[in-house]
Amino acid sequence: MIKKLLVALLLLPFLSCQNNGKKxxxxxxxxxxxxxxxxxxxLSHFDSKNDTIxxxxxxxxxxxxxxxxxxxxxxxxGEIQFFYLEKGDSLLFRxxxxxxxxxxxxxxxxxxxxxxxxxxxxxxEAVAEKxxxxxxxxxxxxxxxxxxxxxRQMKSLDELGKNISxxxxxxxxxxxxxxxxxxxxxxRYIGAKFSDNREGYPxxxxxxxxxxxxxxxxxxxxLQNHYAYNRxxxxxxxxxxxxxxxxxxxxxxxxxxxxxxxxIDSLIDNQNLKNTLLRSNLRRYLIxxxxxxKDADLIALFNNLDTIERxxxxxxxxxxxxxxxxxxxxxxxxxxVNVRNESVMLADxxxxxxxxxxxxxxxxxxxxxxxxxxxxxxxxxxEYDYLGINIDDHFKKWQKTVxxxxxxxxxxxxxxxxxxxxNELLINSVNKVIILDTNSxxxxxxSNIFNQRFETKLLGYIN
Numbered sequence: 001m002i003k004k005l006l007v008a009l010l011l012l013p014f015l016s017c018q019n020n021g022k023k024x025x026x027x028x029x030x031x032x033x034x035x036x037x038x039x040x041x042x043l044s045h046f047d048s049k050n051d052t053i054x055x056x057x058x059x060x061x062x063x064x065x066x067x068x069x070x071x072x073x074x075x076x077x078g079e080i081q082f083f084y085l086e087k088g089d090s091l092l093f094r095x096x097x098x099x100x101x102x103x104x105x106x107x108x109x110x111x112x113x114x115x116x117x118x119x120x121x122x123x124x125e126a127v128a129e130k131x132x133x134x135x136x137x138x139x140x141x142x143x144x145x146x147x148x149x150x151x152r153q154m155k156s157l158d159e160l161g162k163n164i165s166x167x168x169x170x171x172x173x174x175x176x177x178x179x180x181x182x183x184x185x186x187x188r189y190i191g192a193k194f195s196d197n198r199e200g201y202p203x204x205x206x207x208x209x210x211x212x213x214x215x216x217x218x219x220x221x222x223l224q225n226h227y228a229y230n231r232x233x234x235x236x237x238x239x240x241x242x243x244x245x246x247x248x249x250x251x252x253x254x255x256x257x258x259x260x261x262x263x264i265d266s267l268i269d270n271q272n273l274k275n276t277l278l279r280s281n282l283r284r285y286l287i288x289x290x291x292x293x294k295d296a297d298l299i300a301l302f303n304n305l306d307t308i309e310r311x312x313x314x315x316x317x318x319x320x321x322x323x324x325x326x327x328x329x330x331x332x333x334x335x336x337v338n339v340r341n342e343s344v345m346l347a348d349x350x351x352x353x354x355x356x357x358x359x360x361x362x363x364x365x366x367x368x369x370x371x372x373x374x375x376x377x378x379x380x381x382x383e384y385d386y387l388g389i390n391i392d393d394h395f396k397k398w399q400k401t402v403x404x405x406x407x408x409x410x411x412x413x414x415x416x417x418x419x420x421x422x423n424e425l426l427i428n429s430v431n432k433v434i435i436l437d438t439n440s441x442x443x444x445x446x447s448n449i450f451n452q453r454f455e456t457k458l459l460g461y462i463n
């Protein structure tokens with residue numbers, strides 16, 4: 001499937017490669033990117049620095065390593081994908097950025113394992129889309145539906161093991177993927193009941209529904225960089241926090257965040273995993289609209305719990321920026337360009353309450369998804385205007401994408417100075433949204449436009 005691989009083999013520092021001359025231990029990885037969005041790919045192992053590898057003229061790359069740490073690695077080219085490597089694997093993959101997840105295919109030694117994991121990812125995403133319609137089910141029926149899904153996936157893993165030899169390490173990761181996807185789906189059900197905020201909750205859910213929590217491994221080093229495991233832990237800690245503190249007082253957000261940081265510290269012993277969870281949770285809190293008068297207290301607590309200096313510097317930077325982006329503050333003066341390459345100030349575009357969203361042409365699947373989400377919000381909340389800002393630095397490429405996609409050219413813009421504007425607005429995620437009033441005052445900033453709680457916010461601000 002790979003038409004051409006680089007002749008020169010690149011050794012990656014994050015793999016701890018050493019030339020020990022034992023060819024039997026040699027591990028190869030190569031790939032080809034169809035419709036590349038840049039001239040490089042980024043690969044990394046858990047909590048290691050990213051390593052950038054250039055693509056050749058065919059969009060291909062390759063490297064080899066004689067000393068490899070078995071486990072999960074990440075591949076980034078516009079979007080992120082996990083893959084699994086063991087010593088002796090000779091893994092090749094091919095992906096088309098136009099349809100990233102669905103087009104990804106592996107070949108070579110180690111392909112069957114990675115195609116299985118990629119299949120689990122796609123199946124879980126399909127289930128995730130249907131979950132909101134399942135929330136109407138009783139706890140017993142919902143639990144049975146989720147368990148039936150995981151049982152089918154476990155059966156598929158057993159079938160794979162009959163066809164090829166599977167290491168204990170891979171089986172652990174595959175089972176962990178299935179289990180923590182299932183646990184996460186159950187936490188989502190619990191979270192949905194919390195967000196209903198109905199009197200009498202959580203007595204609506206029987207104690208037996210929570211039995212899965214007895215199986216949680218809070219310090220699984222093999223899964224510490226696994227998306228399913230980390231996503232579950234974040235949802236789990238959110239629900240534990242909401243169950244403990246849900247008093248509706250003015251400083252409830254602060255109390256919840258403080259409790260959550262302490263909870264993570266008390267349950268997670270693996271320092272790398274603990275640092276990752278502490279950082280991601282506090283960063284998410286700082287980015288979302290909140291009362292920042294007590295941020296210093298949270299940062300002091302964070303600095304005592306997270307041992308990585310660069311994490312502490314990053315959080316401090318976020319706090320400084322978000323203090324200028326709080327609710328009621330006037331948004332910085334942002335200069336945009338339209339598809340006709342005319343300059344316009346963001347403030348001049350605000351005629352009603354406006355939802356400002358962001359996207360990048362480097363992630364085709366995402367920008368299609370976010371525009372579909374905006375179309376959905378327009379139908380539900382026509383009281384708002386919706387304004388898209390592209391965060392890339394290539395004008396003609398963005399212009400071509402807007403026109404080819406049929407987007408509303410009067411509501412699509414690009415930053416005049418992308419780096420300066422992204423830093424001022426703290427655009428750390430293309431899922432971030434900012435709600436503004438007609439006077440450029442910030443009504444809200446929210447880190448995930450796809451979260452159902454965002455709709456609750458929109459409804460509240462109409463009133």
